[in-house]
Amino acid sequence: MSKEIISINKKECVHCGICTAACTTGALTLDSNTWMLEYDASKCINCGLCVMACPLNVIMKVS
Amino acid sequence: MRKSYEEINNRIKEGKAVVVTAEEIISIVKEKGIEQTLKEVDVVTTATFSPMCSSGAFLNFGHSDPPIRMEKITLNGVSAYSGLAAVDTYIGATEPSERDGIKYAGSHVICDLIDGKPVHLKASSNGTDCYPRKEIDTSITLDSINEAYLFSPRNCYQNYAAATNSSNKTLYTYMGILNPNMDNITYCTSGELSPLVNDPYYRTIGIGTRIFIGGAQGFISWQGTQFNTSRERSEKGIPLGPAATLAVIGDLRMMNTNYIKPAVIENYGASMYVGIGIPIPILDEEMLRHVIIENKDIYTSVFDYSVQRRERPVVCKVNYEQLRSGFVEINGKNIRTNTLSSLYKSREIANKLKELITNGEFMLQEPIQKFPVRNNGLKSLEVCDYEKKDKVNNYE
Numbered sequence: 001m002s003k004e005i006i007s008i009n010k011k012e013c014v015h016c017g018i019c020t021a022a023c024t025t026g027a028l029t030l031d032s033n034t035w036m037l038e039y040d041a042s043k044c045i046n047c048g049l050c051v052m053a054c055p056l057n058v059i060m061k062v063s
Numbered sequence: 064m065r066k067s068y069e070e071i072n073n074r075i076k077e078g079k080a081v082v083v084t085a086e087e088i089i090s091i092v093k094e095k096g097i098e099q100t101l102k103e104v105d106v107v108t109t110a111t112f113s114p115m116c117s118s119g120a121f122l123n124f125g126h127s128d129p130p131i132r133m134e135k136i137t138l139n140g141v142s143a144y145s146g147l148a149a150v151d152t153y154i155g156a157t158e159p160s161e162r163d164g165i166k167y168a169g170s171h172v173i174c175d176l177i178d179g180k181p182v183h184l185k186a187s188s189n190g191t192d193c194y195p196r197k198e199i200d201t202s203i204t205l206d207s208i209n210e211a212y213l214f215s216p217r218n219c220y221q222n223y224a225a226a227t228n229s230s231n232k233t234l235y236t237y238m239g240i241l242n243p244n245m246d247n248i249t250y251c252t253s254g255e256l257s258p259l260v261n262d263p264y265y266r267t268i269g270i271g272t273r274i275f276i277g278g279a280q281g282f283i284s285w286q287g288t289q290f291n292t293s294r295e296r297s298e299k300g301i302p303l304g305p306a307a308t309l310a311v312i313g314d315l316r317m318m319n320t321n322y323i324k325p326a327v328i329e330n331y332g333a334s335m336y337v338g339i340g341i342p343i344p345i346l347d348e349e350m351l352r353h354v355i356i357e358n359k360d361i362y363t364s365v366f367d368y369s370v371q372r373r374e375r376p377v378v379c380k381v382n383y384e385q386l387r388s389g390f391v392e393i394n395g396k397n398i399r400t401n402t403l404s405s406l407y408k409s410r411e412i413a414n415k416l417k418e419l420i421t422n423g424e425f426m427l428q429e430p431i432q433k434f435p436v437r438n439n440g441l442k443s444l445e446v447c448d449y450e451k452k453d454k455v456n457n458y459e
Contacts, residue, residue: 014112014324014336014405021240021247021401022329032389035406053240055114055326055334 004041006050009058013037022053064101065347068429071105075423080105082420084413085256085343085354092355097348106427107343107354108416109258110275112408113251114326114334116237117217117288119155120173120315123209124184126150131196133186137161138172138203140183149194153214156325156335168333170325173213176205177277177318211315213277213323217287219339221259221307222363225250225386227378227398230369235330239403241368245378248365248391248400253409254358254383258341259307261354263300267343269430274311275340275416277323280425281313286434293440299360300353303380307434311339322412338408340416344427358383365391373443 015037017030027043028050030036051059074080081104083091088107092100122143124133132149136142140160143152158169175182181202190197205211227248228234228241235241238249254260262268272283287308294302322338345351361383366375381391390397419425 015407016112016114016336016405017402018239018328021242021249024242024246030402030406032387035410053329055328055336056324057327 004039004062005044005046006039007060007062008037008039009060012056012058014056016055018055019050019053019059022049024049064098066105066345068344068346068427071344072426074105075420075426078421078423080420082106082108082342082417084410084417085109085261086410086413088351089255089355089357092351097351101345101348101351104345104351106420107261107345108340108413108420109256109261109343109354110338110340110409110412110416111219111253111257111404112322112336112338112412113253113404114237114328115215115218115337116157116332116334118213118215118335118337119153119169120176120211120213122152122154122211124150124152124203125207125209127196127199127201129196130194131186131188131199132191132194133199134188136184136186138182138184139167139175141167141169141172143169145186157333159333165327165331165333168325168327170333170335173315173335174320174323174325176211177315177320177323179205205316213281213311213313213315213318214284215312215337216310217289217308218311218337219258219287219309219341220252220305221257221263222302222361223251223305225363225365225381225400226368227365228369229367229378234368235328236368237328237331237334238368239401240329245393245396245398248381248386248398249403250363250383250386250400251403252383253404253406254361254387255356256406256409256413258339258343259309260301260356260361262343262350263296263302263353263356264436265307265434266350267346267430268309268341269433271428271431272341273426273428274313275338275412275419275425276311276313276318277338278319278321279313279315279317281311282428283309283430284312285310289441290434290438291441292434292436292438297360297362299356301356301361303362304364309339322408336405336408338412340412342416342420342425342427358387
């Protein structure tokens with residue numbers, strides 16, 4: 001299992017999907033049934049673009 | 064078969080109303096047919112949870128001793144409008160703060176107030192005989208002030224355009240991040256769950272309709288700004304682009320920041336996520352046929368935002384089933400799609416509204432005035448030489 005590079009405050013996340021536009025590797029996606037945000041650490045390249053894109057400031061880099 | 068508002072409200076009071084969401088009604092009608100569903104279902108709930116920039120709140124602070132006529136006002140460093148009476152203000156969601164810019168804006172102040180947090184009020188004045196104080200520096204909370212209500216001049220668009228970017232640089236827009244070379248398409252409605260899509264001719268959504276807004280029970284107060292019902296419509300009556308809008312009102316004291324949140328759109332500006340739910344009474348077969356609209360029948364246009372003009376070129380027309388699939392094919396290339404509006408939260412709101420109505424805690428209100436089904440469209444702002452063109456009102 002890949003190590004998580006970002007952490008998402010799931011209590012505050014509204015699953016809007018804006019971060020998925022910033023994520024060019026497909027690490028962040030919305031589930032097509034629940035429409036909840038999903039994070040696949042194996043695809044994350046630690047670019048940090050999602051951190052900047054999140055309108056609610058709920059995505060943080062872990063280290 | 065027809066039902067009146069009174070009959071439906073009586074069923075709600077008696078705890079007998081059958082309420083389903085605008086997503087659920089589609090499969091119910093497929094299973095039971097129009098006639099049977101019409102007998103069984105009383106109300107369909109719709110919802111949206113999207114960034115709505117044209118939002119803000121009116122506040123009345125109460126009078127200090129000695130009193131002040133506030134001429135410049137800041138709340139936590141965010142400038143608020145002071146061109147009203149002495150201690151009234153309007154704080155807009157997108158107004159950036161002096162210190163943190165868009166990272167802390169009017170929408171953050173509004174949500175801090177809803178959360179019961181203290182807010183730093185600073186105001187100044189030239190002083191008058193009746194309002195002698197010239198400065199005030201104090202702390203307020205939602206409980207310490209008089210009126211505090213959200214009043215948004217434009218929320219809840221009926222359909223909206225989608226966006227892409229054919230240029231070779233990333234664009235940061237109110238439609239979110241648009242990657243270069245048409246790498247993505249962004250869109251921003253809850254599709255078949257969206258309120259005005261389910262009542263395309265405004266039979267039940269009008270002035271006075273009771274709505275769920277930010278967790279409170281509020282009302283539609285007027286047609287929203289940029290209300291444009293001159294749009295071409297599909298066979299099913301859905302406008303093919305941004306059309307009707309709503310001006311809405313609701314008490315901040317009854318709101319909950321689970322349903323209304325400040326938003327910062329990267330390199331663009333501040334906004335506010337506003338959660339709105341609107342119940343649609345199934346008055347007759349026509350209303351039932353409206354609320355079974357599906358994503359595949361709701362079309363919008365994808366505009367190229369790299370063209371920095373009022374009129375942008377249309378890249379293609381798409382429906383919401385395509386947008387929701389994650390990809391749209393353009394010229395043989397699969398382009399990924401991203402939403403700005405939260406379907407997850409929209410569903411939560413539609414279900415919350417369903418629960419409130421089912422429990423008899425939310426009654427339906429018939430509009431006291433209907434919106435125009437077809438207006439004259441929008442005017443544009445033309446740039447002219449004021450000095451040459453308009454000397455009639457020479458007040459300078």
